[in-house]
Amino acid sequence: MNLDQINPILLIASLMVAATPILLAAIGEAVVEKAGVLNLGVEGMMITGAVVGFAIGVNSGSPVLGFVAAAIAGAALSMLFGFLVLYLLSNQVATGLGLTLFGLGLSSLIGKPYEGMKVPTLAKWDIPLLSDIPVLGPILFNHDPMVYVSLGLVAVVWYVQKSTRAGLILRAVGENHDAAHALGYKVIRVRLMAIAFGGACAGLGGAYVSLVRVPQWVEGMTAGAGWIALAIVVFASWRPWRVLLGAYLFGGITVLQLNLQAAGVAIPVEYLSMSPYIITILVLVVISTRGKHGAPGSLGRIFHASH
């Protein structure tokens, strides 16, 4: 065992990369849930985004086009969910689970021809001057653009929810959809837009796995990241900056346990591999026992404008 092998600067830099797919999916899902809809199909939208992004990336040679296509694919899949739950009033939990199963199947169908292929990946931005700062430079200013996009999204979501009328309406619809309807707000339209945003974010998160992190197509490669994203939304009490904290915490533990494995720590690999999930569960339990978690009042409830 040799803990000196672990370089803290590289560890922090790589945790940002490890956390980005979850962060993207979680910030999208936070918006969806803030609008009062529980979409458990994050995993399905992520894996669909992963395969579509990879396929378009391979065929066009442009990772940027791959990301755009992944966002569109995720949003399209989420619209299927939106149609089912908002217009046909289907149960959100069951429909979301179905969406995940559907996405997993669809992705392996699309992805079959692409197994083992290589894809052009996003280049790192070596931001001049800033990346030369000792310690902070390699940690913060030497990443691919999607890392900064994900951070920017968190800031935008925070600002929109806190300071704009659109954000206020979004929160109102999620807090009490009957009251929002009585005041004349278009509950279904607001929710559809939120769901589409969530789908696009999940698609981006999936594409980040297949185009940057791995970069390859492997069936089922998101490996539960969508579920972790859902857990992080609860962990974060539906607040954007806490979503960031949760995602980086999870990413950090993931990267740390990989480093510990490499350093040959005398803990069985299986335990190290499960540690991020166990810690997520523990954190959720601790948060739940505190009682007040600020869930949107109408979360998961079916809205019908009949009364």
Add this chain to the structure above:
Amino acid sequence: MTETATVDALLTLDGLRKAYPGVVANDNVSFEIKPGEVHALLGENGAGKSTLVKMIYGLVKPDQGSMVLNGEPFAPANPAAARASGVAMVFQHFSLFDALNVAENISLGMDNPPHPRELAARIREVSQAYGLPLDPDRVVGDLSAGERQRVEIIRCLLQDPKLLIMDEPTSVLTPQEVEILFHTLRKLTAEGTAILYISHKLEEIRALCEHATILRHGQVVDTCDPREESARDLAEMMVGSTLHVPSRETVEPGEVVLVVDKLDLKSATEFGTDLKQVHLEVRAGEVLGIGGVAGNGQDELLGALSGEALAPGAITLKGEDVGHLGPNARRERGLLTAPEERLGHSAAPDMSLTENALLTGAVRENLTQRGFLKWHATEDFARKIIKDFDVRTPGPDNAARSLSGGNLQKFVIGREVLQRPDVLVVNQPTWGVDASAAADIRQALLDLAHHGAALIVISQDLDELMEVADRFTALNEGHLAAPVPTRGLTVEDIGLMMGGMAEDAV
């Protein structure tokens, strides 16, 4: 009609009709509202009042008929259009967002809200001008019912409405708060605003309104000046027949059957009220009325008595400590309860009436045998409730949800009364129930007391408590005032008790 009559009117409704599948909610409704008048809309539950005001507020489109506002045709496509035309509405079930603050809530009800800082200043200004103080930064979930209503009213006032629609505005207020509200409304009408006022409380309508339109089965059946009619006449116009007034025979109260002593209870819900040192005694044959504004510990007190919340050592039933026992054990010993929330608390909405009868009746009516259900006996029990309490339903197989509020309430109360309780605790027994059903329910409660049961009636309807209770007390922030005899009590005394300012040594 003549030209002048239409010009005078602020809003004229002409032949409005709205039908839903299987029911005509409004048919050929015509009347007019003049500027500066308080116009009452009266009718039993299901008479079509809500549908009518929803049409005026643009939430529902009429099938037939037309409206004229200020001499111009008025057909709002949505609430925003109605608000733009000067129609504002305060809802019966407050349309507020608990997690948002006062200013955000008000901003959501406006079409072109000013900048938050400016809005906060205007809220302070208007709330002071109309005597309804309100802090724009407070989170609405922490406000009392009266303060929540202020939020709604100020939301309306900020848009200078010409017509203000108020649906049951006083059902959650103390008498003092009602006074403040009436003061505000009179100030508004003096400025020329018309008010369309919906209430079940006939005395209030007589005190406030100059004109009343009475709806029955969706049609206008009568109009009158409520100041010149008695409350009883108004009620009979609504019901369309003579009203049965519950009668009571005074009996000497018997032994003390239920004692609650030094009950401290922490509320299980986030916005609930903790009970503090509650003490009460009830005797056989006596009705104890507990008033108070909603959210002052009523639900918690009912929960502590029913056994949903345990209170070891604090509750004694017929000499036996039952504080540590759960609901079924207490039922077995004769302590029954009927909570306020009909759908979801006292009845399971999607289960049939038979199943609902079983849920509380299993123990006392012997409806189970070695873990198996006795369906025939249960169905007979459900039928008996339906028959004895005149529950209007096709049969016991219907889901609880399919019954109207009044009918389900009769079923829920009947279910407990027929189990011959020694002590029955009810919370809001006639909330949202129309006049004739309410009279039936009160009569059943009085009959039960006459046959020797002890009753605790928790209610926010003071007229109801005056009618049924022998002794009166009130909950205020989890404290229970010392009970006083109902006879000779004035509205001022009651108001002070509800405000927590009564002298305990009465």
